[in-house]
Amino acid sequence: MSIDALQGDQRLPLYQRLADVLRQEIIRGERRPGDRLPSENVLARDYGIAPGTTRKALAELVHDGILERLQGRGTFVRRPSFDRSLFRFFRLRTKAGNDIIPDSQIRSRSIRRMPSEVAQKLQQPAGCDGIRMIRIRMLEDVALLHEEIWLPLAPFTAFLELGIDEVGPLLYPIYDTQCGQIVARADELLTVEQAKGQPARLLHIGAGAPLVCIERLACGLDGMPIEWRRSRGAAEHFQYQIEIR
Amino acid sequence: MSIDALQGDQRLPLYQRLADVLRQEIIRGERRPGDRLPSENVLARDYGIAPGTTRKALAELVHDGILERLQGRGTFVRRPSFDRSLFRFFRLRTKAGNDIIPDSQIRSRSIRRMPSEVAQKLQQPAGCDGIRMIRIRMLEDVALLHEEIWLPLAPFTAFLELGIDEVGPLLYPIYDTQCGQIVARADELLTVEQAKGQPARLLHIGAGAPLVCIERLACGLDGMPIEWRRSRGAAEHFQYQIEIR
């Protein structure tokens, strides 16, 4: 931590280089969510730059959603509360309960050869094995969502140790605590298809009825894919809400 | 423009008050998209504050997407290129042409009593009149999208002066230039329903086939609703893509 711990592309501005260094430390897991960072004055002294410059670096990371600053308390690595956001956009149409996270039931979990499409999305070599789960999400004993979930083997062997009953309705906190994988963002692709096969059967839906299908690729802080899943539910039960700017 | 032109909630920080003043000037239309703002030094002199403080105010407005700063050139009111973003999320599944804006054909335009649901969304008094359009969007002579569009009468009388053939595929630029209404953001609600009635007929779709239905409320810089529309298209042709963070 001397004056020139800020190498990386000497032509980039100082605050940018400091932001990159801190971002990398967080991505590599050297600073975990909830950790407190050194104060802006300490950072300035350690790296031999002006306090205002560290402020600018920290502000950038706050803007990226990686850090959180609390006046009088300090600067902290942000804890991404993410599992809830699925239902921020994709919610049940029943107006009764808002933002209810349905119960979930894992129907199967096994190691299988990945379909080439999934392997590609997860950036794994073609034909390698992965973890596959089938999960049903239900509300008041009515099956609403059929999910097929794929995980790469390498970081998730610890996940296989857990009993299938110990897994609650939220997967991402488990990925974090058990496997050190933090989901920071995701891409979703929504389409409509006709019910058939296993999903139709498990959802008790007649073949040919419209299904909403959401494919999601969840990625970590470094942008690398962590999990791929495909969720299907009867179209009549769902709505998708979003704000554009 | 003296030292204390920055009234508004005296306890708020200076940069916040300056940002509010500039934001209001833009909302009120005193500064139009594309206009150039005074330089940060001039602003500082005019309002009697330090240049660094004006920088912070301008940075906030840049972050909000209202301003745009170009090194060496100046600070400009951002031109919201918005019509394109419909198809950034909601795109045709044909992989051939990316980001093609389909041709459009306005089938009808008239003044009608607003349905109570629409009036409520547009924050108009119940039972008042509005402008209603039916538009078909097509690609290579195939009808893809059926749109029902509602506008409040008051700001859009100038829009009625235009010949129905003069209206191109992009409405929002016309709202801007002809009626002074700038669309800055929108909320969309996506559901799936079964085809019936006029939409089914105009789209040449059999009754009962699944339709994707997107209801959109477009709002101005001040957050007030400007336009409400409902777009429907055959479910098999569309996909909706989004990034969550």
Add this chain to the structure above:
DNA sequence: CTTATCTAGTTCTATATAGAACCTAAGGAG
């Protein structure tokens, strides 16, 4: 033990200043 006060540490606001990097337009050289 409870409550109030003080203190050290933190972020936030605001000022002042200097030079670098970049753009535009005007003027001069060929």
Add this chain to the structure above:
DNA sequence: CTCCTTAGGTTCTATATAGAACTAGATAAG
């Protein structure tokens, strides 16, 4: 006329500094 240089204006980076606002913990008073 064309191309190059120059000058002035702009944003961007970086430094330095002072006090306000807020928090948490230690200390003192009751």
